[in-house]
Amino acid sequence: DARVTQTPRHKVTEMGQEVTMRCQPILGHNTVFWYRQTMMQGLELLAYFRNRAPLDDSGMPKDRFSAEMPDATLATLKIQPSEPRDSAVYFCASGSIGTAYEQYFGPGTRLTVT
């Protein structure tokens, strides 16, 4: 049963610390998405990649957030320095044209910045 995996599932950190979240997309999927979910803003697209190249990161605060795909099996989202307003659940999703536009979501990383 192919699934998107995300680590860590939970992260509590202090303001100013660096946070790295990791995502392993489903093997064969060539598109990876990063979302942030909060009660106030709902589900927001932060960035997405196709064939490891960034296509759109307009939803991401550029001064502190960065997203990369070092290889086809790993996507990372970093926050440096973290702030309390970054507290949210961060989801990774993967897909491909072959899946008829369906996005498969991971279980999320719940980030709390104190």
Add this chain to the structure above:
Amino acid sequence: AQSVTQLDSQVPVFEEAPVELRCNYSSSVSVYLFWYVQYPNQGLQLLLKYLSGSTLVKGINGFEAEFNKSQTSFHLRKPSVHISDTAEYFCAVTIQGAQKLVFGQGTRLTINP
């Protein structure tokens, strides 16, 4: 740009009653439409999608949705709900040829015994 409006933030219903969750979209070009479900502390899971063809789409867990182009709507229905359907439901849209989804704000479905 596309947008999605889910008209109800919360919908309480009794078990075994029918339910309809409303979704309207805005787009100047042809779209693909989706409904996702999020159970507590989990990621989103696809319920159903409309890409083309029949405007009545059937999904998992007994849900169905009807695409109405003239009313720019894609409402989700189930004839008889169960306690296990308690979750948040998201409507989403993308334009044909793209993969980037735009999500609505979600509708929280609560089933009362």
